[in-house]
Amino acid sequence: MKEAEEFLKDIKLSKSENTFLTYQVSIRKFVEFLKEKNLRLKDVKPSHIREFRNSLAEKFQPSTVNNRLSAIREFFEFLLERGDVESNPVSHRLYLKQKKRLPKPLTIQELKTVLNACERSDYRLCLFSMASLGTRVSETVNLKKGDFIFNRYLKVKVLGKGNKERITISCFEAYDKEIKEYLDKLEGERVFPFSVSAIKKYCITLSKKTGIKVSCHRLRHTYATILVKEGMDIIRVKELLGHSDVSTTAIYTEISLSDIEKRMVRIRNQYIKPKLTIQRVRLK
Numbered sequence: 001m002k003e004a005e006e007f008l009k010d011i012k013l014s015k016s017e018n019t020f021l022t023y024q025v026s027i028r029k030f031v032e033f034l035k036e037k038n039l040r041l042k043d044v045k046p047s048h049i050r051e052f053r054n055s056l057a058e059k060f061q062p063s064t065v066n067n068r069l070s071a072i073r074e075f076f077e078f079l080l081e082r083g084d085v086e087s088n089p090v091s092h093r094l095y096l097k098q099k100k101r102l103p104k105p106l107t108i109q110e111l112k113t114v115l116n117a118c119e120r121s122d123y124r125l126c127l128f129s130m131a132s133l134g135t136r137v138s139e140t141v142n143l144k145k146g147d148f149i150f151n152r153y154l155k156v157k158v159l160g161k162g163n164k165e166r167i168t169i170s171c172f173e174a175y176d177k178e179i180k181e182y183l184d185k186l187e188g189e190r191v192f193p194f195s196v197s198a199i200k201k202y203c204i205t206l207s208k209k210t211g212i213k214v215s216c217h218r219l220r221h222t223y224a225t226i227l228v229k230e231g232m233d234i235i236r237v238k239e240l241l242g243h244s245d246v247s248t249t250a251i252y253t254e255i256s257l258s259d260i261e262k263r264m265v266r267i268r269n270q271y272i273k274p275k276l277t278i279q280r281v282r283l284k
Contacts, residue, residue: 001031003041007078016138016161018196026071041079046089053094062096069095105225106131110212117210123202125182126192130216132175133168134223134241136160137199137216143191145183154179160242168240171226 004027012020033052034044049072056065073090080088106114111131118124129140139158147157154170170176183191203214220241227237 001034001041003079003084004028004031004075007075010078011074014162016136018138019161022067023071023074026068027075029068030072030075042085044076044085044089046091046094049089049094053096057096062098066095066098104218105222106212106214106218111222113210114206114212114214117206121182122192123194123199125179126194126199127203127206127214127219128172128175128178129192130219131222132170132172133158134171134220134227135168136220136242137196139242140216141192141194141196141199145186145189145191147191148179148183150176150180158242161244164242166239166242168242171223 008020008024008027011023015023030052033055034041037048039048049069052072053065053069056068060068069090073088076085076088076090079085115124115128118127126140129135129143130137133140133156135143135156135158139160142159143156149155149157154176156168156170158166158168160166200216203216206212206214224237224241227240228234
């Protein structure tokens, strides 16, 4: 479909590689659905979107379904601006309800175990970067030698989603020393010459090897959780992570609160509950 390809071409430069691939799959699957139903874009109604959503829900988690609906919603906004359709049939009311799952960060001991299990120093430092800098895997594999600024502490220039540049700061002194030694010996400009898929596969290998669930997201969550637990302002954490919306960052305050609640239960259980004497009061 010509309109779909024009939309994908229009958004390609403004989306990260992973996001663009998600949009590409989502739009092309939707186009297949339209062909099966013999529907034109201007004839699509919310009921058709609901039918498409239900077919996705049979195969995918609500988060995946909603991501695909978001891509289709943006596609129709594109068509609306061009005058190809009269309205957008994809409303937020059609999105599936998602269970709110808090990301579980690695403990410091788990992080040490995972890093020590890495057989190659370059892979080890790539994973350590995500935990120490809070970078996404796509951002990490695109780091350049000149992005690292060594002063009193390490700062790193990161090119994030939508080609937005930000500065992040390392939270582990051990990382600063290791990465400096690595960079001093590095001949090329690209720090980690790996693909995103190669790093994800390596995380799966480490998970099997250590018995600890390792993922790129979990390494990044570890960084964010450390900052929040140490009392850093959530707006500053948002900037370091490159979140566009503070509500995305706010999830880490809930992790911190959950941790506090667990500690309070342990503290309370250490003390014997005092006996309370309840006196009956006769009403006159």
